Amino acid sequence: MYRLVAYLGILASIILGGMLGGILDFIAIKLACGRLGAHCCISIIYLLVGIVLGAFLGGVLAIVHVRRYTREQKEKKELAKYLASIPENAGNLIKSIIRKMRYRKKVQDDVMAELAAHFEDELKDCKTNDERQRKAQRLIEDFGDVNLLAVLLRRAKKRCRPLWRTVVAKTFQTIGVLILCFIVYCVYISLGKPTIAVNYLEEVTRLAHPVADESLNAAILYQKAIDAYNEPPLVKYETGTKEKNLLDAIQDKKWVTELTKEELASLKQWSSDNADSIELFRQASEKPHCWWKRQAKDKKDNNLLHVLMPELKSLRDITKMMVWQAKLKAYDGHPKEAFDDLLVCYRAGRHLKGPRLLIEQLVGMAIQAMAVKDMRMILCNQKVDSQSLKNLQAKLEDLAAEDTYVMSYEVEKFCALDFVQRCYTDNGRGSGHMIPGQLKSLDSDFAELVPDSKNAVLNYSLTLAMALVSANRSKMSREFEKIYSTAQEWAAKTPWQLHEENVDFEMGLDNWSSFKKVKYWPVQMLTPAMAKVSAIAYRIKTDTYATLAIIAISRYKQDKGEFPSTLDDLIQAGYLKQLPVDPWSDKPLVYKRTANGFMLYGVGSNFKDDGGQVVRDNKGKIKPYADEGDWVFWPVPK
Amino acid sequence: MKFESQLLKGIAPVVVLEILSRGQMYGYELSQAIEQRSGDILTLGKGTLYPLLYNLEAKKLIKGKWQQTDSGRERRYYSITSKGKGQLAEQKAQLKELTAGLNLVFGGALTPA
Numbered sequence: 001m002y003r004l005v006a007y008l009g010i011l012a013s014i015i016l017g018g019m020l021g022g023i024l025d026f027i028a029i030k031l032a033c034g035r036l037g038a039h040c041c042i043s044i045i046y047l048l049v050g051i052v053l054g055a056f057l058g059g060v061l062a063i064v065h066v067r068r069y070t071r072e073q074k075e076k077k078e079l080a081k082y083l084a085s086i087p088e089n090a091g092n093l094i095k096s097i098i099r100k101m102r103y104r105k106k107v108q109d110d111v112m113a114e115l116a117a118h119f120e121d122e123l124k125d126c127k128t129n130d131e132r133q134r135k136a137q138r139l140i141e142d143f144g145d146v147n148l149l150a151v152l153l154r155r156a157k158k159r160c161r162p163l164w165r166t167v168v169a170k171t172f173q174t175i176g177v178l179i180l181c182f183i184v185y186c187v188y189i190s191l192g193k194p195t196i197a198v199n200y201l202e203e204v205t206r207l208a209h210p211v212a213d214e215s216l217n218a219a220i221l222y223q224k225a226i227d228a229y230n231e232p233p234l235v236k237y238e239t240g241t242k243e244k245n246l247l248d249a250i251q252d253k254k255w256v257t258e259l260t261k262e263e264l265a266s267l268k269q270w271s272s273d274n275a276d277s278i279e280l281f282r283q284a285s286e287k288p289h290c291w292w293k294r295q296a297k298d299k300k301d302n303n304l305l306h307v308l309m310p311e312l313k314s315l316r317d318i319t320k321m322m323v324w325q326a327k328l329k330a331y332d333g334h335p336k337e338a339f340d341d342l343l344v345c346y347r348a349g350r351h352l353k354g355p356r357l358l359i360e361q362l363v364g365m366a367i368q369a370m371a372v373k374d375m376r377m378i379l380c381n382q383k384v385d386s387q388s389l390k391n392l393q394a395k396l397e398d399l400a401a402e403d404t405y406v407m408s409y410e411v412e413k414f415c416a417l418d419f420v421q422r423c424y425t426d427n428g429r430g431s432g433h434m435i436p437g438q439l440k441s442l443d444s445d446f447a448e449l450v451p452d453s454k455n456a457v458l459n460y461s462l463t464l465a466m467a468l469v470s471a472n473r474s475k476m477s478r479e480f481e482k483i484y485s486t487a488q489e490w491a492a493k494t495p496w497q498l499h500e501e502n503v504d505f506e507m508g509l510d511n512w513s514s515f516k517k518v519k520y521w522p523v524q525m526l527t528p529a530m531a532k533v534s535a536i537a538y539r540i541k542t543d544t545y546a547t548l549a550i551i552a553i554s555r556y557k558q559d560k561g562e563f564p565s566t567l568d569d570l571i572q573a574g575y576l577k578q579l580p581v582d583p584w585s586d587k588p589l590v591y592k593r594t595a596n597g598f599m600l601y602g603v604g605s606n607f608k609d610d611g612g613q614v615v616r617d618n619k620g621k622i623k624p625y626a627d628e629g630d631w632v633f634w635p636v637p638k
Numbered sequence: 639m640k641f642e643s644q645l646l647k648g649i650a651p652v653v654v655l656e657i658l659s660r661g662q663m664y665g666y667e668l669s670q671a672i673e674q675r676s677g678d679i680l681t682l683g684k685g686t687l688y689p690l691l692y693n694l695e696a697k698k699l700i701k702g703k704w705q706q707t708d709s710g711r712e713r714r715y716y717s718i719t720s721k722g723k724g725q726l727a728e729q730k731a732q733l734k735e736l737t738a739g740l741n742l743v744f745g746g747a748l749t750p751a
Contacts, residue, residue: 114665114688114714121666144685152689159696 006066013062014055021054022047072105082116087136090119093143100150107157189467192425192435200418201294201302204411207355209291218351219292219311221284226314228277232321235266246270247320254636255381256331271325274318278325281318285344290351304418312363315352319345319367323374330378335385338378339392345371346399355408357415358528365540372396372540372547379554380636386558393551397577400548405541407491407534413484416526420480423522424473432473436463471519479523487530494583495535499607535605538583539625542602545580546589546633549600552576553591553634563598567591585609589633600634650682650690651699652733655718655726658700662717664707665691691716699725 025047083091094115098108122139126132143149161169214220232246237260246266253259259267271278284290297306322341330338345367352364375392378384423439425432437460470476490498504511517524549567552575556564560573567588570576579588582602590609592599601612606628614622614637615629622637623629657663657671665687672682682690694700699722705715718726 110714111688113712117664117711117713118666118684118688120711121664139684142684144683149685149689152685153692156689156692156696160692 006070010059010062010066013058015058017058017061018051018055021057022051024054025050082113082120086116086119086123087133089133089140090123090136091116093140093146094119096146097143097150097153100147101154101157102150103154103157111153111157186464186468189433190436190464192433194422194424194435194438195426196301196421197426198417198421199302200304200414201296201307203414204304204307204357205291205294207411210289212289216287216289218284218287218290221280221287222290222311222315222348222351225277225280225284225318226311228274228280229314229318230270230273230277232270232317233266235260235262237262247317250324254377256327257381267324267328271321271328274321277318278322281322281348282344285347285351287351303422304415305422307357309357309360312352312360315348316363316367319348319370323370326374327378330382330384335378335382336388336391339375339388342371342375342378343392343395343399346396350399350403353404353408355410358407358409358412358533361407362533362536365536368540369543372543375547376550376633376636379550380634384554386555389551389555389558393548393555396544396548396551400541400544403544405537407537409484409488409491409530412528413480416480416484416522417477419522419526420473420477424476426473430474430477434467434470434473436460436467439463439466466521469518470521476520476522479520480526483523483527483530487527487534490530491534491537494586495538495605496582496584496586496607498531499584542580542583542589542631543633545578546600546602549576549580549589549591550634553598553600563593564591565593590630596635598634599632601630601632604628604630649733650686651694652726652729653680653682654690654694655699655722656730658716658718659723659726662715664713664715667713668716694722698722 029046083094086094094112097115098112101108101111119136119139123132123135126135158166234243235246235249236243246263249263250259250267253263256264292309292311294307294309296303297308322345326338326341329335329341349364349366349368349371352360352367354361375396423434425435471479490503493501512520549570552570553563556570556573556575564570564573564575567576567579571579581587582589584605584607585603590599590601590603590612592612599612603609604626610628610630612632613629614632615626617623625631653672653676654668657668657675663671668691669682669684669687672680691700691702695702695716698719700716700718702714702716704712707713
C-alpha cells in the first residue's frame with residue numbers, strides 16, 4: 001500500500017513539476033521579451049524544455065524525499081523500539097535533551113539511541129517496575145541539567161563533523177550574515193530622504209533675468225504672439241492628393257516656385273491670419289532682453305528636470321511662417337521687407353541664447369539658421385539691388401557683432417546638480433547615498449531604465465539596484481562638475497583648435513571600465529554630446545559670416561561688374577569688415593571663382609579641403625553638415 | 639567521595655583513554671569499568687560521560703562504531719586510536735611526575751597506605 005502511495009506521489013510530483021516548469025518558463029520569456037523590447041514569440045520548444053526540466057526536477061525531488069522518508073521511518077521504528085524498552089520518564093528526558101540539542105536529524109537519532117541504550121543497560125538488572133522507576137529517576141537526576149547537557153552534546157558533536165562540513169556551514173552562516181547586512185543596508189538606503197537646499201529653477205530665472213525693467217522683456221510680447229498664433233491649415237489638393245498640414249507639405253521645398261497653387265494659397269492665407277501674431281513677434285524681437293518665468297510640471301517641487309518650455313515649439317513655428325512670408329515678399333519684388341522679416345527672426349533667435357538650458361539655445365540657433373539660410377536662398381533666386389544688400393549687410397553685421405556663438409553649459413549643469421540634490425541624501429559632510437524611490441519620480445529620461453511596470457516589486461528592485469551600484473553624492477557631484485567645466489572650456493575653442501589638441505570629446509567616457517560606467521550611470525544619462533552641441537554654435541557663426549561674405553560679393557559684382565578675385569579684395573574695397581573664418585580650419589572660408597560665378601565653402605568636420613565636394617544621401621539630397629565632404633554656402637545647393 | 643569537579647576535570651579524559659586502551663567498550667560498560675577499576679573512588683556522571691566521549695572522538699583520540707553485542711543489541715563501541723595511545727602515554731608520564739612532585743610536597747602523604 002505504501003509503495004503504491006509512494007509511486008503515485010512521485011507521478012504527481014513529475015506532473016506538478018512539469019506544470020510549474022512550464023508556467024515559470026512562460027513568465028520568464030514574457031519578462032525577457034518585455035525588458036528587451038524585442039518582438040519574440042513564445043516558442044513551443046522553450047515551453048517544452050521548461051516542462052521537461054520541471055518534470056525532471058519534480059521527479060528527482062520526489063524520489064529523494066520518498067527515500068529519505070522511508071529511511072527515517074525505519075530509523076524511527078528502531079528508535080521507538082529503544083524508547084519502548086525504558087520507562088516513560090527516561091524516554092521523556094532523552095526526547096527533551098534531543099529536542100534542545102537542535103542539530104542534524106541523523107546525529108540526534110544517534111545520540112538518542114546511545115542514551116536510550118545506556119538507560120536500558122542501567123535498568124536491565126531491575127526486577128520490579130517500581131525498582132525500575134526509582135533507578136530511572138536517580139539516573140535522570142544524575143544526568144543533571146538538561147539544557148546544559150544538550151548544549152555540551154551539541155558542541156561536542158559539532159566538533160566531530162568533518163572539515164568540509166564545517167567549512168560549508170561557516171560559509172552558509174557567513175552568507176546569511178552578509179545577506180542580513182545587505183537587507184539592512186537596503187532598508188537604510190530606501191528610507192533616506194533628500195534635502196532640497198537650492199531652488200535651481202529660481203537660479204535659472206535669475207541668470208536669464210538681467211537687472212532690467214519688465215518693459216524691456218521680450219518674453220511678454222512673445223507670449224502674446226504665441227497666444228495670437230493660428231496653427232497652419234490643412235492643404236486641400238484639387239488633384240485628389242491626401243490633405244496635409246501645410247508645414248509638412250512644404251518642409252522639403254525651398255523656394256516659392258516649388259509650391260503648388262494650393263500650397264501657395266494656403267501659405268498666403270495662413271500668413272494673413274497671423275498678421276497680429278507676426279506684428280507682436282516683430283515688436284518682441286526688438287526688445288533688448290528676454291527672460292521667461294519658468295515653472296515645473298509640479299509647481300510645488302520646482303524640479304528643473306520637469307521645467308515646462310511650451311513656447312519653444314510655437315516660436316519655431318512662427319519663425320517658419322515668417323521665413324516663408326519673407327520668401328513670398330522677395331518673390332513679389334519686395335526684398336527689403338523680406339530681409340526685414342528675416343532679421344526679425346535672427347534677432348528672435350538671439351533671445352534664446354546665453355546662460356539657458358541647452359534646448360533653448362539650440363532652438364535659438366535653429367531659428368537663426370533658418371533666417372540666414374533663407375537670406376541666401378533669396379539672393380540665389382532674386383535679383384536684389386545693391387542698396388538693399390548694403391542695408392541688410394550693415395544690420396546683420398551689427399547683430400553678429402553683439403551675438404554670442406559660444407554654447408553655455410552653466411544652466412545645464414544646474415540640471416545635473418538638481419538631480420543630485422533630489423536623488424541623494426545629504427549627510428551634512430557633502431556626501432550621501434542615492435535614494436531608490438526618488439529615481440522613478442524624475443523625468444522620462446529614466447523611463448527606459450525604470451519601466452513603467454505595474455509590478456511594484458520589479459520597479460523597486462530595479463531602482464534599488466541602480467541606487468546600490470552608483471557612486472556616492474560627493475563623487476557624483478565632482479564628476480558632473482568636472483565634465484561640465486571641461487565642456488565649457490572646450491566650448492570657447494574652435495573645432496580646429498580642439499582637433500589640433502587631439503581632444504577626447506567623450507572625455508574618456510568611452511574608455512571607462514564597465515564598473516565605472518555602471519557606477520556613474522547618471523553622468524552618461526544626463527550629459528549631452530558636448531562636442532556635437534558646441535559645434536552647432538560654431539556652425540551658426542560660420543553660416544552668418546558666410547552669408548555676410550556672400551552679400552558683400554553680390555554687392556561687389558553689382559558695383560564692379562565682376563566677382564572679386566579673392567576675399568581680400570572685398571576687405572580692401574571696403575565691402576567687408578573682416579574675412580569670414582572657418583572654425584574647422586581657423587582660416588578664411590574657401591572662395592573660388594567659377595564659370596557660373598563663385599563658390600564659397602568651409603572644409604567641414606573632416607578638417608580637409610575636399611574642393612567643395614558635398615555628400616549626398618541615397619536619394620541624391622545633400623546632407624548638410626555631413627561628417628565627410630565640405631559645407632558649401634554658395635552656390636546654394638539644389 | 640565527591641571530588642572537586644576541577645580536580646576531576648583534567649583526569650577524566652586520561653582515565654577514559656586508559657580504560658579504552660585495554661579494549662573497546664560502549665558507554666555504560668565504560669562507566670561501570672571506571673567505577674570498578676578505581677575501586678568505586680572515581681565515578682563519571684552520566685551528564686559528563688557522553689559529552690566527554692564525543693569530545694575525545696572529535697579530537698580523534700577515540701573512534702566510535704555501532705556494533706551488535708553478544709545479546710544481539712546494537713551499541714556504540716568506542717576504541718582508542720593510535721593518536722589516543724600517544725596522548726595517553728604522554729599524559730600518564732605527566733601524571734606520574736605530578737604525583738611524584740606532590741608526594742614530595744606532602745611528605746609522602748599522598749601515597750596510599
